[in-house]
Amino acid sequence: MANRVAIVGIGQTTHSGRRPYVNDGELIYDAVTRALEDAGLTINDMEAVMAGNMDMFEGHHLNDAMLNLYSGAAGRPGFKMNTGGTVGTMTAIQGWYHIASGLYDVCLVIGWEKHDEGPATPAISTITDPAVDRHFLVGAIGGLATVSVAYMQRSGCKLEHAAMVRANASQAAHRNPMAHMREIYSVEDVMKARMVMYPLNLLMCCPTSLGATAMVLASESKAKKICKKPVWMKDHVTVHVEYGGAQFGIGEKRWTSHMEAGAKLFKRNHITKPMQETQVFEMYDPFAFAIPMWLEDFLVCEPNEGWKLIEKGALKLEGEYPVSPSGGVLCTNSIGDSAILRVAEAALQLRQPIRRCTLHQLYRRLRHT
Amino acid sequence: MKEKVQEELIYINKTMKIPYKWRTGEVWGEFFRELKENGIIYANQCPTCGRAFCLPKDVCTRDHTRCTDRSKWIPVGPKGTLVTYFMAEQSFLLPTTGEMLKIPFAVGIILLDGATVILQHQLEETDEEKIKIFMRVEAVIKPKAERKGNIFDIVHFKTITE
Incomplete structure (x- = not known):
């Protein structure tokens, strides 16, 4: 039987059509910081970091590795999902699997896109x-x-x-x-x-928007200590x-x-x-x-x-x-x-x-x- | 939460041009050869479930069986039925050519006579009032000298009355 998994921290950036004064890493940093604050935890409490993004839009592959300073993934296990429109939910599901399996107790999951950096329609046509x-x-x-x-x-x-x-x-x-x-x-x-x-x-x-969302997921034993109102997935x-x-x-x-x-x-x-x-x-x-x-x-x-x-x-x-x-x-x-x-x-x-x-x-x- | 408008910082403008060469594989290779040399649209069949695919499939999605047995191929169309469609009234950048789409551009999902799987291709008709679901259409195939063995050997699908 799988362990129960809860959402204990949520952070998102404001969303807009164009933000020429920030780069994609800064969006990630913003969302992660807000999620950690919401959970009352620090990056050192995160046991694994899962990233999700559709990389044809920004035009660089392996951007989770390039941007790991912003996400906090450096030195931690985790991987990137790239499954088109569903990528965000798949990233949350990856966090769920890692905790449900008993492998980790606290996991950070992040999804982002900066749509003002490339053309959306030709990028998505490549599917x-x-x-x-x-x-x-x-x-x-x-x-x-x-x-x-x-x-x-x-x-x-x-x-x-x-x-x-x-x-x-x-x-x-x-x-x-x-x-x-x-x-x-x-x-x-x-x-x-x-x-x-x-x-x-x-x-x-x-619309074509830009923004990032991060969530802290936790196992049942940890979730109840971290917050009063965990939301169960x-x-x-x-x-x-x-x-x-x-x-x-x-x-x-x-x-x-x-x-x-x-x-x-x-x-x-x-x-x-x-x-x-x-x-x-x-x-x-x-x-x-x-x-x-x-x-x-x-x-x-x-x-x-x-x-x-x-x-x-x-x-x-x-x-x-x-x-x-x-x-x-x-x-x-x-x-x-x-x-x-x-x-x-x-x-x-x-x-x-x-x-x-x-x-x-x-x-x-x-x-x- | 409206953000304070900030000064636009430097950005770097780059266009990536990456050349690719995609292999069509055994089944599509044969499909395009028949289209180019004989102007015939073929569907291949799954030996397990018997469905006729057009566009053809290398492997049946449901049975995971290879569908390469050439003796089971059947000519389909060129007539068919329009299942649904869209009509672009705004232009978009095309990833295949790097050019802007010429509008109006209507694309139909078409079930060719004899096939059990749908095909997506351009419609000749671009007057939205005149496009009706379940109307009959027919593939217009280029003259032999102009055919190159690709999907554009079919120019478009024209509306027909029967």
């Missing part, structure tokens, strides 16, 4: 095969636009619903001092935005799928990595009614259709119900089932940091006494094969 797919992908946005069109066709969701999602996210981000895009937008504002890639307009896409699921017809329901029943992850997670945690048994969902929502579509795919709600929940206002900050109360990736997207920030924001939700929540983070990892 596909150069011989066939790379020219036709056009970054993450190309792939996300295709699934959005298919979702609209399948479920009856309209562009207006995506605009409602973005308007809700802007309300949430406005209350989050660390978020990047904190401006409030109405549904009309979102609908009027310039079209980037049909069906996604400028506001329905996530209960479970996680990672899924790989085939990139083929299944995600569009072509030639076979529709089946995606999200569905596989949701089914596994809920089954082994004996959750039968996710919307009643959990109280908040911090989702990696990189485009406005993600929330309705992936709530359905994660089996949180019934198929074709996602956009109806949006219409009812149920997913708003003050609604019955808030999704991404931090403003989500729609308002802050510093890729290597985005996914670890979801874990951190979910933990922050649990720490606040206002809302008693049960945390069931759903971890996703998409891979094109």
Whole structure:
């Protein structure tokens, strides 16, 4: 049986689109310092350091080694994750494994990205095969636009619903001092935005942000000594799928990595009614259709119900089932940091006494094969 | 927490130009040879589950079986059905050429007749009103003299009525 693992310290930088007066190492140092302060520990208490970043964006490989003076990894075990958009959560999961296994008691995990240093779309296009797919992908946005069109066709969701999602996210981000895009937008504002890639307009896409997040993870015996309110990381699921017809329901029943992850997670945690048994969902929502579509795919709600929940206002900050109360990736997207920030924001939700929540983070990892 | 605006410090501007040579491997090599020499789009088949892949796969994702048996290849398309699409109305830097994308640029996810796996390629139609999901499309293949044995031997997919 694995040891229980808790989040005992959280630190993040402010997020923005451009910070020409800092380098990426300084971002890391900032986040690490804040996480250590939050835990009331020093770098010497850290037994291992895990780093996560998508290195095509800044253009240097092995940057965890180059930047170990900032992260505090020098002289400590640990390694770097580089798994695209999911890298942050994977880094947190690596910390979880190291503690759950009993190997270490206290572990520092860090995710960062400095998006103002390189072009995002060509960098992300390199995830596909150069011989066939790379020219036709056009970054993450190309792939996300295709699934959005298919979702609209399948479920009856309209562009207006995506605009409602973005308007809700802007309300949430406005209350989050660390978020990047904190401006409030109405549904009309979102609908009027310039079209980037049909069906996604400028506001329905996530921004390119920069920032870093660090967390201190601890074993059960240490966690209770370090802080009064440790947040437990209960479970996680990672899924790989085939990139083929299944995600569009072509030639076979529709089946995606999200569905596989949701089914596994809920089954082994004996959750039968996710919307009643959990109280908040911090989702990696990189485009406005993600929330309705992936709530359905994660089996949180019934198929074709996602956009109806949006219409009812149920997913708003003050609604019955808030999704991404931090403003989500729609308002802050510093890729290597985005996914670890979801874990951190979910933990922050649990720490606040206002809302008693049960945390069931759903971890996703998409891979094109 | 708005930060105080600070003076912009020095930055170093560099463009990396790194030449690569990617090998297509046995299956894609054969796929591109057929496309170049005969103008035929082929799908290969998994000997275990029998699915026909186009674009072809070296190994079946589900069965982990090599799919190199040439006698099991079947010609597919050139007609097919549009599963979904996107339409770029803003230009982006392309990692394959280093040039900016010519817009409007529509890309379709297409299921070729006879195949069980989808293919992603450019659509001729760029009027968003005229692109309909499940519409029929057909591959336009370059004349033989212009074909080079790469994915651009297929110019694009045009809309057809049947």
